[in-house]
Amino acid sequence: MALKDKPNEELFRLYDDDLVLRLNNEKNLRDTRNRLSEFQELLGGAPPTVEAAKAYLIRYANHAPRTRYRYTQMIGAFMKWYGQPLTDVKVKIPRDLPAYIDDEDIEKLLDVVDKKRSHMDTVERDRLL
Known part of the structure; x- marks a missing residue:
């Protein structure tokens, strides 16, 4: 069964299993899980799309550039894993x-x-x- 055919609950659980293997830092894992949980709530029962990911990320437009970058990376990694990469969303971090x-x-x-x-x-x- 392809990822696109799976219900959201199973889809996010599969990705969470993948996250546990890749992220060693507890704080990063917890933060990523929180962002993905919020994204899943936004989706409801609808499948993830690039448009839905952008709609989620726009919530954080007034946050600091580093925060927007982190959240974009978190959601972007999920979307890439899902097979619909966020190719046109770039967040630049100003150099300090x-x-x-x-x-x-x-x-x-x-x-x-x-x-x-x-x-x-x-x-x-x-x-x-």
Whole structure:
């Protein structure tokens, strides 16, 4: 029996079994299960479609880019497994710059490194790092 012919309850259970094998992190597994459960509720008894997946993801349009990216990855992986990949949904994550460090904080750090006592010649190396 093809995936498209299975009822949603069985379909999501089969995918959950696959998730358990692939995801080792408990938090990621729990979050993915929560998102898929919400998606299953949205579907009701209707089969999953790309349009339904987009309708689910649009709920999170006002969330942070990283959250939207994670949710899109979760639903996208399910849809790919199902055989209807989300090829036209892309979420870009803006690149973050490192936080600015004041010059006086850098000087304090270098002072601590200079005062470090060690039997090894690591002070100069530590200053360069």
